[in-house]
Amino acid sequence: MKNREKILAIELLWEVPLALLSFIFFKIVKLLIHIIISITANSNISITTNSNKKEFNKWQVISEEALKKPLTLPYILTHGPRWNTSAIVAVTTRPFVLKKSLAIEISSCVASAQSWSIGIYTYPEVKPVEYIASYNSNLQEQWHELKLEPGKYTLVLRYYNWYDQVNFPVINVDGNLIIESESVDGSNVNNFYQNLITRDNIFYRFLNYYIFTLLICQKWLPKEWVRKEYLPIGDPNNEFLYGFVYKGCSLSLELNSLLLANYDVYLTTYSRSSLPITFCQINAEKYMSKVIETDGFYLLRLRYKSDLGNNLFQQDWINVELLSSQGDKLFIN
Structure with missing residues (x-):
């Protein structure tokens, strides 16, 4: 353990400067992508107050x-880079203008997944405004209506434990239809994650290179800032645990029965x-993971199964250890 700490201290001598360069590079690329997509979106934005408009979001x-579309992968790796492999994720193709109200046909969500959430974000800031989740919604209602401040917004929909047939809800803004219902086959929609690592290259590596170092140094950094860098649009309906992993090591988890009874753990x-x-x-x-083949990081998503009442998450419900190939403990969360 002490030898590993000495090696880590030496590694940080070059890791920290490289991480700083990566951080600057990340922010520049994110800004450039944001500008390009904003220009494109603004040229095509759907003006929902025009009842004669036939082009829908x-x-x-x-x-x-x-991912075959230009800039999709770089956009995700700069705006929502911790891929949610445990959910079907859908986003609105362009921002929409809202003056007063947003109505979501949640009956489609109820029919599509055991657990779901819809995040409403301002545009172009991508700041969360409101979240609707399966555990705190009236599942008997067909529609859920919200009053929002005038502005531009985007939506992110997440389906957990989904059924074979997945339907995306109708969206009305200020009484006008802007998104029609769509369906997909839920049996294979997330299969692409199995081979996503093959898209790795030096550009993507340097883009998020700083995150590994950030997590190593997180005990010396502001906790909330680290969280925002790691989870810029993390679903607040989940609890999160995260950290770094070393090549050749394994993650060992011990979970309390109360955690498994009240949460889905991904x-x-x-x-x-x-x-x-x-x-x-x-x-x-x-749980013991397989040996991890490269340096990187992990994310545990703890998803409420229902309204928890008094059974809110407690940190001691889960213990995470990073073990070397010899079984030595390198890190304890």
């Missing part, structure tokens, strides 16, 4: 097909490029 599922490990390497749902009180 759409739901875009994060899928193999979506684990994803990422390369330094923030591309998913492994992902799974954990249903046992003890």
